[in-house]
Amino acid sequence: MSFDNAYDAITGAGDDRHWAFGTGFDDPLAGVDRAVPADVSAVDLSTYCLMLADDALILSQRLTEWCSRAPELEEDVALANIALDLLGQARLLLTRAGEVEGAGRDEDALAYLRDEHEFRNVRLVELDCGPGPGGDFATTIARLLVFSSWRLAVFTQLAHSADPILAAIAAKGVKELAYHRDHAAQWTLRLAGGTEYSRERMVAGLDQVWPLVDELFHPHQVEKALPSVAVDPSTVRPEFDDVLAQVLTAADLPRPDTPPLSPVAGRAGRDGVHTESLGYLLAEMQHLARSLPGATW
């Protein structure tokens, strides 16, 4: 394989489509057996897939914001790779959500054409921790540590789900999330054990994300309605606490005790009730697809 210049390599004369351009993706579940297991509510299964998809999609978008702005080149690449893994998980889950719903919505329709109140992600992932004003790399690491520890514990159980597609997505995701969690844990140690200043910022980062931790473990009615398919998140709290304790002890950091951010009239991210920052994130993420419907490039 040789090309005179880099553009020839990605345009590949005679080829009708190339992933390097960004559109024209195939259905990520092409050829997978998609039957919904017997005795499972399609509405609930679709909503559950959407919850797990939105967590990954929104955090992927947040991590992508660091692209070209991370503290060092290697970290820039690392955050982009983690974002790519999460985007991959989101695509599979959105596709599953759309086809189980049966209303003809594909991954793009679900990612780009839903409004804020239709997003089912936990509020932790929408938190704006930079690189813009008020944000901080240490907070991004604190959030990644919390998120990947939680999701890894959930996916470890989800790999035994009665829905074969969710089980397969989870089994694959476990290996990726283990790398994400280790990466965040190693950075936590490095920042906590660095200078007095880096340690201060790590402590502040954990304090900032901690109010959004409790919400991760509240089972939603959809999760309760799918006992053999969904994971009850309250059951992974001990594993999460154990992992966080290991990291905090090794880093000689105090366990944060900032109080939880309350739901609004009993409703939080899983019900489509979000913090202010999600709207701004969606405005940027959805802008192109909504301004130029059906655009390809």
Add this chain to the structure above:
Amino acid sequence: MTPRARPAREVAESVLDPELPVLTLADLGVLRDVTEHDGRVVVTITPTYSGCPALEEMRHDLRRRLAGAGYPDVEVRTVLSPPWTTDWITDAGRRALAEHGIAPPARIGPRPAGPVPLNLTPPPARVHCPRCGSAETVELSRFSATACKALRRCESCREPFEHVKEL
């Protein structure tokens, strides 16, 4: 109609991985099955990482190469389970990686059941430099140009190199 000089399986096996073009899809271990019935070919592949953009390219290359070999009717199916592991990279694939300056992954075996243990320190240096063979290598970054590779440096010859990390 192009004459079919080669069996469909052989054609599919020889398609190159778009991101590691020193490996064929067979070397990489992503090709699960190739069947041919009345001229219709069904190829089954599995993704490496959930977000690996190369999967789309693999489907496209498989269709194009098979069409060129006289098999215009091709369906490419995806299976997600069991998940791909770097243990499926063949011995020939591992040699090809090393010959091109990329350290192959170690064999890790099946993952034990239960919670995944936390690794608070980077993995020990058990990756040999693909250039000089030294075992004195350090990890520079767990992630590099693609999700599947880490970046390392040899402490003996001082050259940086990529390592297909274990998954």
